[in-house]
Structures are given as C-alpha cells and as structure tokens.
Amino acid sequence: SAVISQKPSRDICQRGTSLTIQCQVDSQVTMMFWYRQQPGQSLTLIATANQGSEATYESGFVIDKFPISRPNLTFSTLTVSNMSPEDSSIYLCSVEEGFGDGYTFGSGTRLTVV
Amino acid sequence: GENVEQHPSTLSVQEGDSAVIKCTYSDSASNYFPWYKQELGKRPQLIIDIRSNVGEKKDQRIAVTLNKTAKHFSLHITETQPEDSAVYFCAASTSGSWGKLQFGAGTQVVVTP
Numbered sequence: 001s002a003v004i005s006q007k008p009s010r011d012i013c014q015r016g017t018s019l020t021i022q023c024q025v026d027s028q029v030t031m032m033f034w035y036r037q038q039p040g041q042s043l044t045l046i047a048t049a050n051q052g053s054e055a056t057y058e059s060g061f062v063i064d065k066f067p068i069s070r071p072n073l074t075f076s077t078l079t080v081s082n083m084s085p086e087d088s089s090i091y092l093c094s095v096e097e098g099f100g101d102g103y104t105f106g107s108g109t110r111l112t113v114v
Numbered sequence: 115g116e117n118v119e120q121h122p123s124t125l126s127v128q129e130g131d132s133a134v135i136k137c138t139y140s141d142s143a144s145n146y147f148p149w150y151k152q153e154l155g156k157r158p159q160l161i162i163d164i165r166s167n168v169g170e171k172k173d174q175r176i177a178v179t180l181n182k183t184a185k186h187f188s189l190h191i192t193e194t195q196p197e198d199s200a201v202y203f204c205a206a207s208t209s210g211s212w213g214k215l216q217f218g219a220g221t222q223v224v225v226t227p
Contacts, residue, residue: 033214042203042217043158058214059115092157094215102148103215105157 002027002095006106013083013113020079021109023093028073033094033103034066043092049076083113116141118206120218127194127225135221137204138186144206147180147187148215152201161202162189194225 003026013019023032034046047055047068055068069077080087093106117140127133139147148163164171164178164187171178175194180187191198204218 042219043215044217045214048214102160102163104160107157 001097001102002029002104004093004095004104004106006093006109008109009107010110011112013111015084015113017083018079018081019083019111020077021091021093023076023078023106025074025095029095030073031096032070032076034068034076034078035092035094035105037090037092037108039089046078046091080111083111085113087111088113116144116206116208116216118204118216118218120204120221122221123219124222125224127223129194129196129225129227131194133189133191133194133198133223133225135189135202135204135223136186137188137206137218138184139206139216140185141206141208142182142185143208146207147178148205148207149176149178149189150203150205150217152203152220154200158203191223194223196225196227199223199225 005024007022032049035043036046037043045058046061046066047057049055049068049070051070051073065081067079090108090110092108094103096103120137125133145166149161150158151161152158162173162176162178164180175192177190201220201222203220205215207215
C-alpha cells in the first residue's frame with residue numbers, strides 16, 4: 001500500500017496565524033483528500049485535491065480558510081489560515097490506492113490553537 | 115448527499131465473544147463500504163471493505179455483510195481479543211474510484227479480558 005508522510009505531526013499555534021501541513025506519497029496518485037477529525041469525533045472531508053486544478057471543497061469549508069496546493073501527483077499541502085481555537089483538530093490526508101483498493105491515511109497532524 | 119449512521123456508539127464485550135457494529139446509509143447509489151479501525155493517537159487503518167455487488171466478505175475473524183435493499187451493512191468480529199479494542203468507523207462512497215468517503219460517527223469497542 002501507499003506510504004504517506006505527513007508533516008508536522010503536531011503543532012501548537014497562536015490564534016490568528018496560519019499553519020501549512022504537508023503530505024508526501026511514495027507513488028503517484030490522482031486524487032488526494034484532506035480530512036478533519038475533531039477530538040473524539042469522526043472524520044469530515046474538507047476537500048478533494050486533483051493535480052493541476054483547483055481543489056473541490058465540501059459544504060462548510062472554504063478556500064480562503066483552507067487553501068490547498070497540489071503541485072504534482074505525489075504531494076499536497078493544506079493551510080489552516082487565520083486560526084482560532086475552534087480549528088484545534090487532527091488533520092489527515094488520504095489517497096486512494098487504486099481502483100478498488102481502498103483509501104490510506106497519513107499519520108495526521110494534531111493542531112492545537114491557543 | 116450521503117448520510118451514514120452507525121450504532122452502537124460504544125460496545126463492551128468479553129474476550130472471546132463476538133462484536134457486531136451496524137451502519138445504515140441513505141444514498142442508494144453508494145457502492146463501496148469500507149471499515150476502519152483507529153487506535154488511540156493513530157491513523158485510521160482499513161480492515162475490510164465490501165462492494166455493492168457482494169453480499170458478504172470475510173477475512174479471518176472479521177466479516178462484513180451488506181444488505182442493499184435495506185441500505186445497511188455490518189461489521190462482525192468473532193473471538194474478540196484485547197487488541198481489538200479501538201474505535202471502528204464505517205464509511206460509504208458513491209464511487210470506488212476517486213469517490214468521497216462519508217464516515218459514520220464511530221463505535222468505541224472495549225474488549226475486557
């Protein structure tokens with residue numbers, strides 16, 4: 001299965017600042033997905049990132065708050081902008097292994113906003 | 115859009131007993147149903163999945179069943195062990211390729227020795 005390196009693993013940030021999370025995959029993938037997992041909760045899809053085009057955001061998530069880059073088929077970044085304590089969550093990237101082979105998750109970024 | 119409901123939210127079982135977690139989905143177009151196990155502080159790990167053209171799938175102590183008519187699917191864990199303790203999430207997708215996963219709320223499973 002694909003190996004995903006996600007950085008940073010955790011961070012404590014001041015409110016009003018921004019944090020960029022990186023995901024590097026060891027193989028080329030068409031789509032990368034970004035999820036948020038609030039403490040003790042399930043996973044919620046933020047956006048889908050396709051190489052060479054603008055990300056597609058889910059309801060409740062906007063590009064100005066969560067800009068995403070997808071410069072090539074193995075890398076993507078998610079930025080959490082103008083952070084507030086409500087943004088404290090785990091953020092995970094995910095890729096599909098290949099048609100029918102399931103989805104793999106990165107190790108996650110635990111973000112605390114103070 | 116798709117809505118996935120998962121029950122129960124917590125499940126305590128004695129080691130060696132079976133555990134069953136049930137999920138229902140709303141979108142009849144959903145055709146891919148994975149189950150993930152998430153241990154504390156770790157990433158979700160795919161443990162088994164099923165597609166809409168299959169009614170049941172087994173992998174050692176784990177099995178998943180799908181009832182398309184009723185739009186529900188279940189995870190069965192037999193001969194539970196303490197290492198099965200984790201949060202389990204079901205999910206549904208309307209496409210097996212590049213489809214978005216809609217997750218259930220999760221089930222905290224505790225296996226007591």
